[in-house]
Amino acid sequence: MLELQNITKYYKHSVNSNPAVNHVNLLVKEKDFISVIGPSGSGKSTLFHIITGLLKPSEGIVALDGKELTTLKKKDIFLAEQISFIMQGQNLLTNFTVEDNLYFPLYLAGIKGDYRERVREVLELVGLYGAVSSYPDRLSGGELRRIAIARALMQKPRILIADEPTSNLDTANAIKVMELFRKINEEGTALLISTHDERFLPYSKSIYRMEMGNLALL
Numbered sequence: 001m002l003e004l005q006n007i008t009k010y011y012k013h014s015v016n017s018n019p020a021v022n023h024v025n026l027l028v029k030e031k032d033f034i035s036v037i038g039p040s041g042s043g044k045s046t047l048f049h050i051i052t053g054l055l056k057p058s059e060g061i062v063a064l065d066g067k068e069l070t071t072l073k074k075k076d077i078f079l080a081e082q083i084s085f086i087m088q089g090q091n092l093l094t095n096f097t098v099e100d101n102l103y104f105p106l107y108l109a110g111i112k113g114d115y116r117e118r119v120r121e122v123l124e125l126v127g128l129y130g131a132v133s134s135y136p137d138r139l140s141g142g143e144l145r146r147i148a149i150a151r152a153l154m155q156k157p158r159i160l161i162a163d164e165p166t167s168n169l170d171t172a173n174a175i176k177v178m179e180l181f182r183k184i185n186e187e188g189t190a191l192l193i194s195t196h197d198e199r200f201l202p203y204s205k206s207i208y209r210m211e212m213g214n215l216a217l218l
């Protein structure tokens with residue numbers, strides 16, 4: 001499905017002259033649950049930002065079903081139930097209810113329709129249907145993280161990509177998030193996760209380690 005081919009990234013104003021990401025290849029297939037671990041500064045966020053299109057690689061391509069992502073319109077990638085991203089920070093809009101936060105990406109993308117049933121489904125999946133009318137400032141950090149996951153699932157993505165999804169969560173909340181990812185994966189969504197969190201590893205089907213920009217299967 002998703003393929004990274006020979007991705008390299010040099011930053012212009014980097015503190016060192018090595019590339020932040022160095023000739024990385026990775027294939028994400030259906031049903032995969034891949035975790036990328038590695039020390040701070042090893043290039044994980046850079047790699048994930050390249051996959052999301054936030055950063056342009058110096059070399060290499062990211063392809064979905066054999067088509068280079070940069071040649072696809074954002075609409076084709078995100079709206080055709082393809083890839084969803086959960087980046088660091090919750091990024092929920094504080095003046096909007098949880099329900100409106102879940103609608104917001106669809107609204108921005110110009111998708112119309114009655115999504116009330118889907119809102120109920122995703123909130124039930126994350127165990128937070130009771131929060132449908134709440135504002136984000138009434139929710140805990142762990143609950144906000146699960147709402148961010150619910151939002152990423154609105155379009156029933158084939159692949160869900162999450163950068164450090166359990167950072168700053170206590171063990172109880174981290175386990176809730178990991179169990180949720182396991183359930184999402186069992187229901188057919190492939191997962192690609194970057195993590196410092198060793199607790200994630202037993203949940204993953206494959207583990208890669210990133211070190212000084214190089215990615216290797218463990």
Ligand SMILES: Nc1ncnc2c1ncn2[C@@H]1O[C@H](COP(=O)(O)OP(=O)(O)OP(=O)(O)O)[C@@H](O)[C@H]1O
Pocket residue numbers: 011012013014015016020038039040041042043044045046047
């Ligand atoms: N905008 C930037 N400009 C220059 N260099 C950068 C930039 N962002 C990251 N780097 C450098 O690229 C390397 C990889 O950083 P990156 O943030 O991708 O690592 P990481 O593994 O995600 O770290 P962390 O887990 O702490 O987020 C580091 O050497 C960092 O200093």
